[in-house]
Amino acid sequence: MHMQHRGAASLERLKAHAKVLSIDEIRVAHTDPSAAPGAQIATLDVFATESTTSNDILSGINWCIASCATYNIVAINMSLGGGRYYSSLNPTDSIGVALQTARDAGIVPVVSAGNEGYSDSLAWSAAYSNVVSVGAVYDADLGSIGYGICSNTTAADKVACFFNSASFLTLLAPGAAIVAADLTQTGTSQAAPHVAGAAAILAAAYPNEDSTAHIARLQQSMNVTDTRNGITKPRIGLAIAITPSNPAQQPQPTVESCTTEDCRESYGGWRIKFGQR
16 A cells, blocks of 8 residues: 545545555556566555645554455555654554554555665654664666765665665665656655565465564565665565475465466566465
8 A cells, every 4th residue: 555645634535535556557667577566556645735644644544454354455655754763663652553553454564764864763654663664775786876965886785875774774675766657766765665565475475474474574685784884684585585484384376377468578478376365
């Protein structure tokens, strides 16, 4: 789920205006298949103009919890926040409690870490201790890049200098520069959806595991060190995350033929499915 709904975000209004889209509808054009091409996205915009309120955000989270069974919601992708926190936040306020309720319902809350260039702190809401906070690495060698607040020489899986990092950050994902819907963009808002998509795949592959187990799987990958602060964090690796620790847990995929042009180009005419929750 990605929040994208304009205006007052009462629960009833969100119910009326939430739109469920397939990944292919969102991914109009992409150089590679998306992380979870069989998934759908419920888009909820909790912003009125350039700002939002805690009540609007809370309504969005509560909509996801209430609609979990209807739309098989397994991840929330949030790209919003502000402030600066030098230690993780205890999720005891209304939004923190709602995020925990989402986790208890099997929904993984994924939050972009922010792009202020902090090396010792995270923005709210990435600072909550019960969310998956995501920083950014480069997708490829792009040469030297300047961002105003910092500059980088780049390489695949090298930490980007612009994102907020701290010891309590959860993990890293590609966030510079990401091509989607004919746009090339950079930021933790591009990194977090990789994680949400991976969480959707893990929920399908391991339907009997809870959100905590899925998060643990996402952290089983190569480690990348942030040279700004010496902090090492895992970079998401779906191939490793989906590998069972116990052979008896091996997901049983089915292989189906597909004939659409997109499927032929992306999957060679065949697609592997793991079944759905």
